[in-house]
Amino acid sequence: MYTQTLRISPKRGNTALNKIQTGNVKDKRGFKIGGFNKISEEIENKVKIQIAKFPTHISHYCRNNDVAAKFLATDLTLIKMFNLFIEEETKDKIGFSTYKSIFYKNFNLRRKPVKDTCNTCDSFNIKIKYNDDLKEQYKLEHENHLVTANEAREAMKCDLKRAKNNAKLKAVTYDMEKVLGLPKLPTNLVYYKRQLSIYHEGVHAGSTDTPYCFIWTEAIAGRGAQEVGSCLKKIIDNYLVQGKEELILWSDSCGGQNRNIKIVWLLKAILETHPCLKTIYFKYLIPGHSFLPNDTDFGKIERSLKYQIRLYTLNEFKQVLENCSKKNKFVTCEMTKDDFLGTLQIEKSITNRKTTLILRKLAGLELES
Structure with missing residues (x-):
């Protein structure tokens, strides 16, 4: 009945009966080996270190303690970050999808929103950067400005x-x-x-x-x-x-x-x-x-x-x-x-x-x- 209905040879039926009698039967339906393309922990740590190197900024409109997200540069994209990693680590093979999953799993980084910035903050940043003599004074004035803005909010x-x-x-x-x-x-x-x-x-x-x-x-x-x-x-x-x-x-x-x-x-x-x-x-x-x-x-x-x-x-x-x-x-x-x-x-x-x-x-x- 089995050979005629399933259109198989008697040998396959006899092999199945022998396995049942000896108890050597394993259900391998849907069984997958998996893990053959899994990256090592060392490579994953290299990706984390490389992502952490990128400078981050706090959003101009999100200077709140309850906002944990930080922002990357506006022109920096994930594909650019991945290409930089490939250039630095030529020996380590990793795909873009894997790099992307590591990024979203371990980091809360976003692209910095393109919005109007504060003229006072921009002025202080320029003064702090190019005036070493009064650098500490400008830093203090800038902090006071941010404190005042935060108090108003x-x-x-x-x-x-x-x-x-x-x-x-x-x-x-x-x-x-x-x-x-x-x-x-x-x-x-x-x-x-x-x-x-x-x-x-x-x-x-x-x-x-x-x-x-x-x-x-x-x-x-x-x-x-x-x-x-x-x-x-x-x-x-x-x-x-x-x-x-x-x-x-x-x-x-x-x-x-x-x-x-x-x-x-x-x-x-x-x-x-x-x-x-x-x-x-x-x-x-x-x-x-x-x-x-x-x-x-x-x-x-x-x-x-x-x-x-x-x-x-x-x-x-x-x-x-x-x-x-x-x-x-x-x-x-x-x-x-x-x-x-x-x-x-x-x-x-x-x-x-x-x-x-x-x-x-x-x-x-x-x-x-």
């Missing part, structure tokens, strides 16, 4: 955390995203045409981790201090829960949009007319070290836009914002002309005294007209 985190536990406190961060354009088309000709600019002011609430998006086009308004202040008024009027007595505003130190007297005037007028709000604090991060939760929100938006091949209207752009995050949904508000306020009337009713003019008056100097 910790203060922002503390305020955002307090807002979650204090029913009378509201802490938000606000920033404006880079200018985006409509329509978004895969046609090459679009890159050479004038597009309609979209302005997006992002506000991140610390108590609920909710991102708010205020969007408008250049046909509605510009992107100056009054527009930013109008967005802040919008969130205070529409999204500030009743019973909040204290509002803390964190932003970067951009003078044209966030850190100027027009914002102060506008919010001072809002404070005087608000039914329950008693205090508004303006707080700013150190220039060059101003990474905000809004920047993370903007990253999610830009990643979502990469998957959108065609966008024609502001309403379609608004739908992308609303669907770009699954956990913390973006609350989107399309601004109209009536939503934007000016500070001209406030400026006429308030005297803006400059510090330099006051000092000159006290010194009895003649003022220029």
